[in-house]
């Protein structure tokens with residue numbers, strides 16, 4: 001199928017996702033525990049990437065460059081890669097699948113998806129809509145497959161030489177396993193792993209705006225986004241005021257059944273997540289931190305077995321081991337700084353490099369943060385929190401985050417193979433670099 005026709009399949013998928021937005025959001029909510037607005041937002045993210053990919057299907061551009069030889073054309077062409085294996089995590093059960101799939105399909109690839117075992121209904125629903133779109137558009141059979149499997153199933157996908165690209169979203173330890181296994185067989189990998197996202201708050205920041213940006217990023221999705229804000233690095237002149245406002249705002253958060261529209265914070269995924277949060281809070285205290293608010297389990301009558309928690313704010317004396325770890329729960333570590341260079345050092349001094357932000361009204365400070373000696377992350381924002389990226393930009397990060405880029409911009413190139421073509425229409429056979437032969 002020509003690329004724009006492949007785009008039609010994705011276009012139809014986007015229409016079906018729009019039609020069934022609420023239905024899919026119900027599944028996402030049931031399995032991942034997101035509040036309604038965030039569950040709907042996740043499905044919207046799929047619809048958005050479908051729109052993007054449909055446009056991309058007419059823009060799989062290759063360059064033409066001047067040849068050094070007369071009567072020659074030098075150009076590049078892009079071709080489908082083959083089968084793309086997609087591994088996704090429970091916290092965003094469907095959107096990252098769609099980022100990969102919408103682009104892979106317009107690029108002419110087929111996809112095999114291994115979703116998290118915790119979110120299979122969302123996966124089956126999403127896949128059923130894609131199957132319907134493919135059928136209606138008379139696409140070849142089996143361009144998309146879902147494999148409901150445990151870790152062993154995931155490993156088979158990773159090790160299978162027929163799978164040209166493994167795109168995996170998940171933890172750093174998972175990526176450490178997947179990366180070398182795929183490299184061993186010279187397959188391609190696209191890794192989007194853990195984040196330990198920080199924000200710097202400068203002395204000129206609008207503190208009311210900062211407060212809203214921080215609370216959404218730190219508390220949204222109960223701190224279970226890979227983009228969740230976990231570290232706040234605040235200038236010493238405003239740290240007390242901002243911390244006080246944050247503690248007050250945390251006190252007003254409504255926590256409980258995510259289906260109830262008045263609640264902003266749903267449950268943690270399971271008991272293990274709750275245990276990890278408690279462990280991190282203990283470690284933080286051992287390392288000189290003071291828990292200013294939160295950490296306690298909140299019991300909800302209608303769902304007594306669910307692990308709801310009061311999001312926590314911990315004041316830390318400075319950099320420490322616990323702050324360098326990604327704990328997948330709503331804990332915000334607050335540190336203070338006096339010089340901007342110190343803030344950057346604290347900010348970049350962690351193994352992960354996904355998302356970052358600065359809150360400031362000082363243009364020079366903002367530019368320094370975005371410069372090559374500023375934030376070392378794949379995403380760097382000004383006056384916006386670390387989470388909630390749009391699909392138009394490339395999504396991914398550096399260091400332990402794995403280096404992959406999904407979603408917008410020119411991420412499509414990861415799903416294609418590039419060929420360089422030289423065409424000789426001169427009737428002679430001049431060799432490059434002036435080499436003489438025969």
Ligand code: UN1
Pocket residue numbers: 045091092095096169224225226227386387388389390
């Ligand atoms: C994730 O947590 O794995 O930027 C993805 C965001 C969302 C995607 C998060 N658009 O927060």
